[in-house]
Amino acid sequence: MKTKQKESLPKPDWLRIKLTTGGNYAELKDMMRSKTLHTVCEEARCPNIYECWANRTATFMILGDICTRACRFCAVTTGMPTELDLEEPERVADAAEQMGLKHCVITSVARDDLADGGAMIFAETIKAVRKRMPLCSVEVLIPDFLGNMDALQTVMDANPDILNHNIETVERLSDRVRAKAKYSRSMELLKRAKEMKPEIPTKSSIMLGVGEEWDEILQAMDDLRAHDVNILTLGQYLQPSPTHLAIDRYVHPDEFAQLKVEGLKRGFSHVESAPLVRSSYHAHEQVKSATEATATM
Template sequence: MSSKQHERKPEWLKIKLETGDNFKEIKNMMRSRTLHTVCEEARCPNLHECWANRTATFMILGDICTRACRFCAVKTGRPTELDLQEPGRVAEAAEQMNLQHCVITSVARDDLEDGGASVFAATIREVREKLPLCSIEVLIPDFMGNEDALRTVLEAKPAVLNHNVETVERLSDTVRAKAKYDRTMNLLARSKQIAPTIPTKSSIMVGVGEEWDEILKTMDDLRKVDCNIMTIGQYLQPGHKYLKVHKYYTPEEFKLLKEEGMKRGFSHVESGPLVRSSYHAHEQVKAANETIAAGITK
């Protein structure tokens, strides 16, 4: 498909902008506490909808990533600081928002020995202290395969452990920087071995040149490591220097992908053009927990 063909986005990718009181309040709160959100940094298309509904995904460990993935708009470079007060500020913001489900992610911090795992754990603990009934989901980097770092996060007992595969195996080295397809699968497998009752989740974006059968194989690979939740969304090029869009999938195709995922035994599949990893995250937890509990009691 030529660049001219995919300059105009399909009608179903139109984004509704919400700038009401909730949106403004959350934006001001994030600025006043010097907090970052992946909603802004990654230019998420659902930012206005989620913020209007008082939900946000906190991005810890700064806003400079040590990797330069070809699909991601987050700034890349060499981080210069580590803010150990950040977990407390995230917890205060979560409390002010009175969150029922809190999502915490980060940039990749390959400059740190544990990849930032200890800060993830501290943030989980701080949020739980402020909001004991809030479920906490973490979307973690791969920690370069450091199992001790993964264990550090899991010992803090998040409600969901999320790590994104992002794309199919054939395109992984092209789309992602440093991350490896096998390492992702191994991380998800090890997570279940360390903490079998914590649901795992992963996400794939489509439209970067993958084939339909490759998407189905990725689903199969995720189920082999007992991944519980999968999200599937359309890749949107955030700027001219990033990967080109090869194809815009239709809502009907996303519906078929959801059906394929559910047939394979995922407890929940969120699939749609504007779906991102944390989209409607709070609605996915209950199904995953029920599925895991049912499996353990059999």
């Protein structure tokens, strides 16, 4: 007997996305294809792709476009990757240089097929961007490496300007929403990252609208702050397709505004909280506040 799909909720007015596909958008798309590069903007169907690409900002997705996990919220293709591209770091650096980036965000699919989860490629990409663009800050959004702390050390030793790892949701819903990832493992990774390099700001993200309660969101904030996480982003979950996790509710912008106040009250140096916010949205604006906060520790 088939499980009945939850009836789709009508999309509220505040989730209208401004479509901007001017010259910069087309230029970036052509460049990514010519260098055989992937962006999480495209693969995860980010609602801000038009705004960000029009402003010449993008989040590079390394280690291919096939993820070894099948998280119920994510649109990235799931399967078994077939290769490891050792030349990818240089191509990312070349693209970042052509874009004239001041802040470069690098993320990846989960590569559980690799012993280090792809940590070495993360480190080499950080180094390649720095070599080309010494004044460009570099943020990495990493998977949990299945708890491999040696892999985390490899990334931290490359000295990213911001280390980002998303918990995605509250503890109660973590196993239902994510594949293989564990709430406690994510917290441990963020804790160990700060222990390895206290001067490097850490960051995480929570998507709302998957069934979480208000008190659970606040508890997740407290858990992150207990490990000195500096930056928090909160956004509305949007269902990529009918086969993905159903939306439980659309969270009103006023509630996002209240959560921003709660986050700042708890000591986060920067909180981005609005329906269309994603982990890397306005990432360039977060560097200064996070750096200043860690400098006063």
